[in-house]
Amino acid sequence: MSGPAVCAMNRLAMLVTTALLGLSCFLLAPAARAGEVAERVKARGEVRVCIWPQYYGISQRDPRTGALRGLDIDLSAALAADLGVRLTYVDSSFPSLVADLLEDRCDVAMFGVAMLPSRAEKLRFARPYLASDIYAVTTLANRVVQRWEDIDRPGVRVAVQAGTFMEPVMAQALTQATLVRVAPPAMRERELEAGRVDVFMTDYPYSRRLLDNADWARLLAPPRPFHVLPYAHAVKPGDDAWWAAVDGFVARIQDDGRLAATAARHGLKPIVRLQ
Secondary structure: OOHHHHHHHHHHHHHHHHHHHHHHHHHOOOOOOOOHHHHHHHHHOEEEEEEOOEEOOOEEEOOOOOOEEOHHHHHHHHHHHHHOOEEEEEEOOOOOHHHHHHOOOOOEEEEEEEOOHHHHOOOEEOOOOEEEOEEEEEEOOOOOOOOHHHOOOOOOEEEEEOOOOHHHHHHHHOOOOEEEEEOOOOOHHHHHHOOOOOEEEEEHHHHHHHHHHOOOEEEEOOOOOOOOEEEEEEEOOOOHHHHHHHHHHHHHHHHHOHHHHHHHHOOOHHHEOOO
């Protein structure tokens, strides 16, 4: 057999071996026997990913076309491709996140989930892939709130999205302003535009939505780190092999450049965590 032919066969053998090793790590991890979630993903040949379809830059559904786009849309497609299974999305939200995973409506949540202690008590997180502080959004015309220091003052109405990590953080941080919890179908920006609140609190990804699309909005950044939280993909506890598959995927995309490239494509490079 000629030299080039031998090299070609060796390369093919290495590719096959790598693929088999990757599959075995997912299904037969020696230190983490596959549980119900890993077995279900294997049996169905499908991974069901929970998303919040209103998360700009992360997992947003276009209201006109129905198309999904964002960082975690691209990453979930990469996860399914790495596992060799088909991908199905399940609409979720921050208030329903825990129940959706524990009641097996999806296999993994991939929509910029902050690693709150209250969530960590019930779910298991992969390693962090993003980290964001809290930002404030007000209007250019607002004369009450013009600086970060104006937020916690008597008479100021501060909105937060119900179920997000901003809710408990701001409930504890505010001593003079009034906290307004906004639950669907109401939206923070509509409450702000209507003048029912003076400012709303959000994270970096959602703040990009206003800066990219609203010429009336003004972003207020904290003068120093206020409450930086890591974000990670979440799974149901009790299945070590499935957690290892998701965590290993994050480790690979951090190392091989896929995470950084995807985050840059969606304007989220400033909050990427690569280790």
